[in-house]
Amino acid sequence: MIPVFDEWQSVPAPWKGSAVALGNFDGVHRGHQALIERTVKQAQALDAPVIALTFEPHPRRFFVPDTGPFRLTLPPAKLRLLEEHGVRAVLAQHFDQAFAALSPDAFVDEVLLRGLAARHVVCGYDFTFGARRGGNVEKLRKRGRERGFGVTILDPVMREGEIYSSTRIREALRAGWASEAAELLGHAWEIEGVVEQGDRRGRTIGFPTANVALGEHLRPHFGVYAVRALIDGTWRAGVANLGKRPTVGKLQENFEVHLFDFAGDLYGKTLRVQLIDFIRAELKFANFDQLKAQIAADAQAARTILAG
Structure with missing residues (x-):
């Protein structure tokens, strides 16, 4: 450094x-x-x-x-x-x-x-x-x-007649336009934070997540994103939810990252997570079966985006 x-x-x-x-x-x-x-x-x-x-x-x-x-x-x-x-x-x-x-x-x-x-x-x-x-x-x-x-x-x-500016990038992220923000930045936008203890609810439905501290980062549009996270020098594909998790009745903001084909322990580590593309807005589901089905669909959508 x-x-x-x-x-x-x-x-x-x-x-x-x-x-x-x-x-x-x-x-x-x-x-x-x-x-x-x-x-x-x-x-x-x-x-x-x-x-x-x-x-x-x-x-x-x-x-x-x-x-x-x-x-x-x-x-x-x-x-x-x-x-x-x-x-x-x-x-x-x-x-x-x-x-x-x-x-x-x-x-x-x-x-x-x-x-x-x-x-x-x-x-x-x-x-x-x-x-x-x-x-x-x-x-x-x-x-x-x-x-x-x-x-x-x-x-x-x-x-194209528009000035590159931090303000414009913030506007793009608040609208959920992660790929547009990346074009303006010249690199993917990242959230970097310590992985904190969560309620481990994701494990019970087959999608364990890393709960990454948001800190002073701008809050992009709440919803689900295709992401990549840097772990031990390798960028790994995943899907992430940013929001208040209305289905489980939480009020605090959370950034939960599910990494595909990864089973390591990340608690206490600092994780860099790139937001690659927006998949959908945050939703409230009637039950956990609906939530689980939607997460599976989101994960497949993220895989498709990241493979392309």
Whole structure:
């Protein structure tokens, strides 16, 4: 795993003088990937390291603490994706009241220059920074000229007239369009969480499931999905139900994954589960026989989808 720092004051000397990619990078979608690619090219031209500056918790969570789960990628997944696309270290700056209060000039002088000694920064056209979002890309470009660091502003990255954005991906997932979200992301969307103890009801009807913690992940459209899960380095096919299980009268949200032809013990392990395609919306059944028959049909539908 690449090195991660949580305060701009703690970045060690070998990572100073970097080319810096700026942003939240939630999802690390195709637009983010283009930004990172541009940063890598700048770093190569300067013979400099590549570092991403992002924020934890997400500023939206800081400013609106009672907002519901909305994250496309939690920190482990974000770090993995950033590394895959060429980032070599991450400053996951702790976002608190003190950091939120930094003026735009202080963000440049303290974080970018004193903390990172940035030689070049790359950001999107809509990047804002500093208290009350007082800094924009024009101010950043101006400060770069004054303080001697390069600034690249990336134009919107688009597909058929639509900008790649985390907001658009969230909308797709909330509608149940897992394959559309994957196209916008450039990779399948995943839920990554610890397998928790469930009520083991699935075992009684022949479909044992792993109950995966949802955490701060966005909640996609409730229902049944064809999925793949990573176990011991191998992606295994399966079917998953995301929802409140109205047939058994549960109220809490659950993400239950049934893996085909697998009988191992997963309790306590962290599972990565890719949502490949939506099969059906959540339903309430009159009895467990109906539920069992529907699960069997769902499993066959998932096998067909994943085989194609």
